[in-house]
Structure formats: C-alpha cells, structure tokens
Amino acid sequence: MxxxxxxxxxxxxxxxxxxxxxxxxxxxxxxxxxxxxxxxxxxxxxxxxxxxxxxxxxxxxxxxxxxxxxxxxxxxxxxxxxxxxxxxxxxxxxxxxxxxxxxxxxxxxxxxxxxxxxxxxxxxxxxxxxxxxxxxxxxxxxxxxxxxxxxxxxxxxxxxxxxxxxxxxxxxxxxxWLPEGDLFYPEDYITDRSERFMAAELIREKLMRSLGEEIPYSSTVEIEQFKFNDKGVLHISGLILVERSGQKAIIIGKGGQRLKQIGRDARIEMEELFDAKVFLELWVKVKDGWADDERALKSLGYDDYR
Incomplete structure (x- = not known):
C-alpha cells in the first residue's frame, strides 16, 4: 500500500x-x-x-x-x-x-x-x-x-x-527517502540523550506503570547524583517531585513498599542499560504547582523544544 x-x-x-x-x-x-x-x-x-x-x-x-x-x-x-x-x-x-x-x-x-x-x-x-x-x-x-x-x-x-x-x-x-550524506553520529550511538536523562526517564516510567491515573501527571524526576565510585558501582540519587503531600504518601506506600518497588524495578533496568552495578536511592518531595510553572519546568529540563 x-x-x-x-x-x-x-x-x-x-x-x-x-x-x-x-x-x-x-x-x-x-x-x-x-x-x-x-x-x-x-x-x-x-x-x-x-x-x-x-x-x-x-x-x-x-x-x-x-x-x-x-x-x-x-x-x-x-x-x-x-x-x-x-x-x-x-x-x-x-x-x-x-x-x-x-x-x-x-x-x-x-x-x-x-x-x-x-x-x-x-x-x-x-x-x-x-x-x-x-x-x-x-x-x-x-x-x-x-x-x-x-x-x-x-x-x-x-x-x-x-x-x-x-x-x-x-x-x-x-x-x-533520506538524502544522501555521511553519518551524523558515530555508528554505535543509539541516542543523543545523556545517561542522567535516561536514568530519570526509567524512574518516571516505573511511576507511570505502578500508579493510578492522576499521580503520574503530577510527578517528575530529577537526578541529583550520577557518579561511579572507585569500585565501579554507579551511585544514582533520584528526586521524585509531586504537587501535593497526599501524592507523596501514595508514592511512598505503606511502610515505603511502593517506593522500594519502583526503585527496584528501575535499578534492574539501569544495570542492564549502563552495564554496571547500580546503587539507587529515591526521595519524594512536594513542589506545589511545578507542572504549571514555566520557570520550574525549565529548571527541570523542560525547555528543549526550540
């Protein structure tokens, strides 16, 4: 066709x-x-x-x-x-x-x-x-x-x-249908996005998959630390931002179980993606109105459309 x-x-x-x-x-x-x-x-x-x-x-x-x-x-x-x-x-x-x-x-x-x-x-x-x-x-x-x-x-x-x-x-x-031309990127590249970006997205994916209809749209993820130690272990600290305290409680879950599961699922994929042992720490913080604040969005990396 x-x-x-x-x-x-x-x-x-x-x-x-x-x-x-x-x-x-x-x-x-x-x-x-x-x-x-x-x-x-x-x-x-x-x-x-x-x-x-x-x-x-x-x-x-x-x-x-x-x-x-x-x-x-x-x-x-x-x-x-x-x-x-x-x-x-x-x-x-x-x-x-x-x-x-x-x-x-x-x-x-x-x-x-x-x-x-x-x-x-x-x-x-x-x-x-x-x-x-x-x-x-x-x-x-x-x-x-x-x-x-x-x-x-x-x-x-x-x-x-x-x-x-x-x-x-x-x-x-x-x-x-593409124009004739040489490589724009080395042949082993799969994306131009940074590993920090990919880590944040994997955490957000697990949030999207594990939570109800409203909360995923009121949450975002910021990577505060992305560093290998001298033993080759990758230490990642991720901050999950939500808009209300009730959302924070839901993400953490009873006894912290939901947050642990989100972290566990994200860590498994990170270890495969980064080909390294990963130590992942997650926190949840309330930042009221972040999704409707242009300045906050830019500080969180939502400014790459230009």
Missing part, C-alpha cells in the same frame, strides 16, 4: 519525526526498530514528555528518529503546552514525517495532528498501528480512506509496533 521508492545505491542520512496523538504507540514503534528501549513506554497517555532522538544505523543509512510527545488539544497546564510545542516544532527541518494512528479508533487529537501535517513540508508516511487487534483486517480500509482524503501521504503502512508487523518494510522505505 505504498509507492515504491527508487533503488538505493549510496549511503543516506536524515531525520524522521514520529508524530501522533498520545498513546498511539510512537515510542514503541521507534524502540522496536532500534532494537533497544530509548523512549519509555506505558499504557497511560502522555508518557513521552520530551523530544527523544533515536539513532538507527546500518550499512545503508542512518535514520535519526525524533520521538515526540503526543499532540493534544487540551492544554490544561504549562507542561501540556510545552509538550505540544516540542512535538509541533519537530515538524520543521525533517526529511520525513511519520504519522502514527491507532487502527481501532480516531479522536479529535488525531484530527489536530492531521491538520498540522497537511501544512507541513516533506515526505509523509501514515503508519496505522494496532491492526493486529482487529478481528477483520478489512475494517482498517475505511479508516485509511478517511485519513488519506484529508492529507496527501506518500506511503501508507498498516501494522503493529508492538509485534513488529510491517516495520522492516517501513524502515526500508524510510531509508530510501
């Missing part, structure tokens, strides 16, 4: 913005193509808050995936406006725009992204995700027709980010 690109003969390198509303599988798609977790994931919308660069390199090309926060209409607080700016600004100066939608539903937020895409320049690909959940795969065709009537896509791929369906074909098309 796609136009066949020209055969590739030289090395190519370029940027692909991964766009869509919250919770359609953008980060899962990028992680699966990379073969490694670079963007955190959870079942909750708005898990991704920052633009995250994922670097895919093989003998033919280097694809620089820009994973973006989900674009959404409701901008309740400053952090929502930040996420929308981060995603929208990613549409400029990229070679390919990859629009990810859910094959099982369509929302006003999808319409908002489609409207922005229709005015953007560059190659456009539609990836219809989660089609493996459809009992009859033919049901996706009216969905695709509705979207492609509103925007001229250069290619359409139905598939599944979680199960890897049609991702090889998608990757091959992306490679062949």
């Amino acid at each position: 796609s136009d066949k690109p020209e055969e590739q003969s030289t090395f190519r390198c370029g940027y692909v913005a991964v766009l869509g509303r919250p919770n359609v599988g953008k980060s899962t798609l990028m992680n699966h193509i990379l073969g490694q977790k670079v963007s955190i994931t959870s079942r909750k919308p708005q898990t991704t808050r920052h633009r995250v660069l994922g670097i895919y390199t093989d003998d033919e090309a280097q694809i620089l995936f820009v994973d973006t926060p989900g674009i959404h209409r409701k901008e309740a607080r400053s952090i929502n406006r930040y996420m929308n700016r981060a995603a929208s600004s990613s549409m400029a100066d990229v070679d390919v725009l990859l629009f990810v939608v859910d094959g099982t539903q369509w929302t006003d937020d999808d319409e908002l992204v489609l409207e922005k895409l229709s005015h953007a320049k560059g190659k456009k690909i539609l990836f219809v995700n989660k089609v493996d959940k459809l009992a009859d795969k033919e049901d996706v065709l009216p969905h695709i027709a509705h979207i492609t009537e509103q925007c001229d896509f250069d290619a359409v791929f139905p598939g599944s980010a979680l199960r890897g369906h049609n991702l090889k074909e998608l990757t091959q098309t992306l490679k062949q």
Whole structure:
C-alpha cells in the first residue's frame, strides 16, 4: 500500500519525526526498530514528555528518529503546552514525517495532528498501528480512506509496533527517502540523550506503570547524583517531585513498599542499560504547582523544544 521508492545505491542520512496523538504507540514503534528501549513506554497517555532522538544505523543509512510527545488539544497546564510545542516544532527541518494512528479508533487529537501535517513540508508516511487487534483486517480500509482524503501521504503502512508487523518494510522505505550524506553520529550511538536523562526517564516510567491515573501527571524526576565510585558501582540519587503531600504518601506506600518497588524495578533496568552495578536511592518531595510553572519546568529540563 505504498509507492515504491527508487533503488538505493549510496549511503543516506536524515531525520524522521514520529508524530501522533498520545498513546498511539510512537515510542514503541521507534524502540522496536532500534532494537533497544530509548523512549519509555506505558499504557497511560502522555508518557513521552520530551523530544527523544533515536539513532538507527546500518550499512545503508542512518535514520535519526525524533520521538515526540503526543499532540493534544487540551492544554490544561504549562507542561501540556510545552509538550505540544516540542512535538509541533519537530515538524520543521525533517526529511520525513511519520504519522502514527491507532487502527481501532480516531479522536479529535488525531484530527489536530492531521491538520498540522497537511501544512507541513516533506515526505509523509501514515503508519496505522494496532491492526493486529482487529478481528477483520478489512475494517482498517475505511479508516485509511478517511485519513488519506484529508492529507496527501506518500506511503501508507498498516501494522503493529508492538509485534513488529510491517516495520522492516517501513524502515526500508524510510531509508530510501533520506538524502544522501555521511553519518551524523558515530555508528554505535543509539541516542543523543545523556545517561542522567535516561536514568530519570526509567524512574518516571516505573511511576507511570505502578500508579493510578492522576499521580503520574503530577510527578517528575530529577537526578541529583550520577557518579561511579572507585569500585565501579554507579551511585544514582533520584528526586521524585509531586504537587501535593497526599501524592507523596501514595508514592511512598505503606511502610515505603511502593517506593522500594519502583526503585527496584528501575535499578534492574539501569544495570542492564549502563552495564554496571547500580546503587539507587529515591526521595519524594512536594513542589506545589511545578507542572504549571514555566520557570520550574525549565529548571527541570523542560525547555528543549526550540
């Protein structure tokens, strides 16, 4: 269901913005193509808050995936406006725009992204995700027709980010549509994000996965210490910020058990990611209104959308 690109003969390198509303599988798609977790994931919308660069390199090309926060209409607080700016600004100066939608539903937020895409320049690909959940795969065709009537896509791929369906074909098309050029990053790079950033995101992922609907959106993580000792043990101190004292109590849990579990789950993944023994300490602190305070957001690293 796609136009066949020209055969590739030289090395190519370029940027692909991964766009869509919250919770359609953008980060899962990028992680699966990379073969490694670079963007955190959870079942909750708005898990991704920052633009995250994922670097895919093989003998033919280097694809620089820009994973973006989900674009959404409701901008309740400053952090929502930040996420929308981060995603929208990613549409400029990229070679390919990859629009990810859910094959099982369509929302006003999808319409908002489609409207922005229709005015953007560059190659456009539609990836219809989660089609493996459809009992009859033919049901996706009216969905695709509705979207492609509103925007001229250069290619359409139905598939599944979680199960890897049609991702090889998608990757091959992306490679062949990039401009000719040399590597932007060394071939062993998987992201341009720092290890401190990755540590904070892993802690936040465990928060998102272990808590209820409200608290994850009122919390963020700041790494206060990231240091190896003389025995090669990585000492990490993470500060979890919340907006109210009641949220602090819920995160800590009875006898501190929930916080211990969050730390245990994060530490296990950190040891694999950093290839080192990790000693992780977590604290929870109340910082009232941080998610609606532009200055506080910048101090916490929410200022990279420009």
